[in-house]
Amino acid sequence: MVNRNCIIRLSRYKNALFRLKALGFMKVFSDNLADAVGVTAAQVRKDFSLFGVTGNKKGGYLVDSLIERLNIILGKDSVNNVIIIGAGNIGTALMKYKGFEKEGIKIIACFDIDPIKFSKKADIPVLPLENIKDFIKNNEVKIGIIAVPDIAAQNVLDILAVSGVKGVLNFAPIRLKGPDDCIINNVNLEHELENVIYFVNTQEKTKQ
Amino acid sequence: MVNRNCIIRLSRYKNALFRLKALGFMKVFSDNLADAVGVTAAQVRKDFSLFGVTGNKKGGYLVDSLIERLNIILGKDSVNNVIIIGAGNIGTALMKYKGFEKEGIKIIACFDIDPIKFSKKADIPVLPLENIKDFIKNNEVKIGIIAVPDIAAQNVLDILAVSGVKGVLNFAPIRLKGPDDCIINNVNLEHELENVIYFVNTQEKTKQ
């Protein structure tokens, strides 16, 4: 089983490839990618070799086919319907966020408990949470984004897991416990910022 | 120099400690924390030992003093003034987000180029980007959050770095290059979600 960090790097390579393609590159070498992503060339090649992704000696990798290959590995060749739970600050921002669409990730609905938030006719409808179970089953939703307050998050996860969701991106600042076959990734904005603060402070101290 | 993951774990321990405290715990054992955070008890103790954080044999750790200790390590004992650049979806959500305040992180201003976004009298003012350099210097801002489109991000980073910002949390989906004494942490929402998708797909395949 491959490492989370390795998969994140694959996403980054893909990202870099799109930019290199936009710049007119038809082929790239491992050190171009390494440079674009901030890793070593050996790391790039090692990552690729784990998935049997091959290039051409002295010829590097063809940008288009490498993108295609990475998309298949990352599961982007099929449609990924995603729902958001929580139409607060974060949930709303994610609904409006254009980045997902660009990457072929489709947010198909949002759910909330507050009737004021409902907008059933919108492009991405905001629906009552009580309908979520049926919605997940009818639409075969496999991925959910939890953007509710921490106090509600575990309950939401339980509903998602029971309804058949297999992967969750959790923005609530709390560790959620779900069944083994449901992957949970956490994005904790406080911790990310705290991390920056720590390293800034540490650097300042060591300088003196 | 300690590891980024280790520091993230410290943040998680602190987080868990607050919750345990709210539940009435006065002291905790390494395995309580381990359980709350999803690591092993040995990992907890090892992390602490790296920073000289000690408890009591058979007595565990006192919740209050452990929180205090972690806050000092994480640099939360002094004020952390932070600015956001970009008053779009993400930037606005972050401005409204209550999580930072709870953690003693103060968002003191936001900057944008679009005059429609300006609101100089608001609680967290949205100011013209052209004023950012002076603002950073006058307020001794050390930390910034980049929430502008990828195309503008490198330019914003350059301005921040020149003005004296030492740490950046970057939401733009692009790798930024800054001076060595400026720490850059990236939050790439697409990649986080892509990661979930990958592991969901992988799990489904291995089951068959």
Add this chain to the structure above:
DNA sequence: ATTTTTTAGTGAAAAAAATCACAAAAATAC
């Protein structure tokens, strides 16, 4: 007072991840 139990702290060991370094292949140069 002594024994038992529990849990921290930490070197040693194991596992995981990253880097090195080099053979082999392909393109180019001569």
Add this chain to the structure above:
DNA sequence: GTATTTTTGTGATTTTTTTCACTAAAAAAT
């Protein structure tokens, strides 16, 4: 046609991170 250059692919090595396992201390029980 041969030599040279460049770059991949990967086994071996190194480094990093995590886990193990045991000592020692403190509390509780006898």
